[in-house]
Amino acid sequence: MVLGAVVLWELLAAFLERTMDESVYEYLDFVDATDSRIPRRSTRAPGLAKALSLLRGDGRALLFAGTVFLVGAAGSAGHNFLLWQLQDQGSSGLLMGLWVGLGPLAELALHPLRGQLLRALPGCGLELLSLAVLAAQLLSYSLLRAPWAALPVQALSGLSSGALRWRLQGTVGDVATPGSERALLALLGGLCAAGAGLGGLGGGFVLQRFGLALLLQASCAGLGLWILFVLIVRSRLPRRRKINYSRLLAAESSEMSDSEEENEDWLVKAMRDESFNRNWIQQHGIK
Structure with missing residues (x-):
């Protein structure tokens, strides 16, 4: 009954939120089109094509898109299969519920330090930190010997998923042009969801053949290789010159x-x- 109520509420909320967003953005687009003495339909490009063109034109944005996809694929291994391992190790329902709720609570507790982290780790520093923390989480999950040990590991989710979400907002703000922020956010969110789906599908085959520990360790190794790849590629990209106003x-x-x-x-x-x-x-x- 609770699950049904939650699903019904989410469906209604999503419909209302989307309707309000569409109305607001449609009005703003109409105002922009009116202010520029240019026909609206002739100049307005599809949102997906506009977001793809923005990603193609920025190497750093392309790297971040790959990061979002891999994080979705690697994170699905823990979220989809770790609870089974906790249950096999004799975990109670209360402990598993605490494990699920500890991630958002850790992110919420770390949110007041968002500004300090963004200033202390400019550029891709926050992105690499989130990847390293997620890799450490996956490696720690693969070595679990007691169910309660998963709780302190899950507390690091504030630095993994939370930091990546903050970096997502910063990347969209740096790359997107006026009117394309929503399309770019939708594209990056779709990449994360696609990575999670493919990661869950491939993780099921790996789990069936080799076990959960090897799946988590392979995901950790993949994130480590991607960190090295990002460091090498970003060092060869042209630096952005910041304007001192x-x-x-x-x-x-x-x-x-x-x-x-x-x-x-x-x-x-x-x-x-x-x-x-x-x-x-x-x-x-x-x-």
């Missing part, structure tokens, strides 16, 4: 002050010349 404003103000001083000097000189000419004319009696 304070320096630009200071330079513009200094240029304006210099030009004003030059104009004032020219005006004073011209006035002096004019007064000199008048005095000379009066002295010589020239009309």
Whole structure:
């Protein structure tokens, strides 16, 4: 009964939220189209094509898209099959419920430190941290000998899934153009869901043949190789130059002050010349 109520509520909430978002974004698109004296339908590109073009044009965004896909595939191994291992080891329903709820609680507890982490780990630092923490979690799950040991490992989810979600928002803000944020978020979310689906399908075959421990260790090794790949590729990508707006404003103000001083000097000189000419004319009696 509880599951049915939750499913019904989620369906209704998703429908209302999507309807409100569609109305708001449709109104904003209409305003943009009106302000630019350009027909709306002729200039509006499909959201998926626009998001794909943004990813193709940015190597760092492509790497992050691959990260999202692999995280979905590797994370599905733990979420789909680890509870079976806990049950086989004699875990109670209360402990498994705590394990499920500890991940979102850890992410919520770490949220006040979001700004400090983003400033301390700029660029891909936060992304690599989330990958390393997820790999450590998977390796620790493969070595579990007691069910209660899964709880402190699950507490690290704030740094794995939470940090990756913060990095997702930053990447969309850096890459997306005005009006394409929602399409890019949907595309990256679809990549994560596709990775989770393929990871669950492939993980089932590996689990059936080799066991859960090998599946988790293989996922950990795959994330480690991807971390090395990201480090190598990003080191060869051209660096982005950040614009220091304070320096630009200071330079513009200094240029304006210099030009004003030059104009004032020219005006004073011209006035002096004019007064000199008048005095000379009066002295010589020239009309």
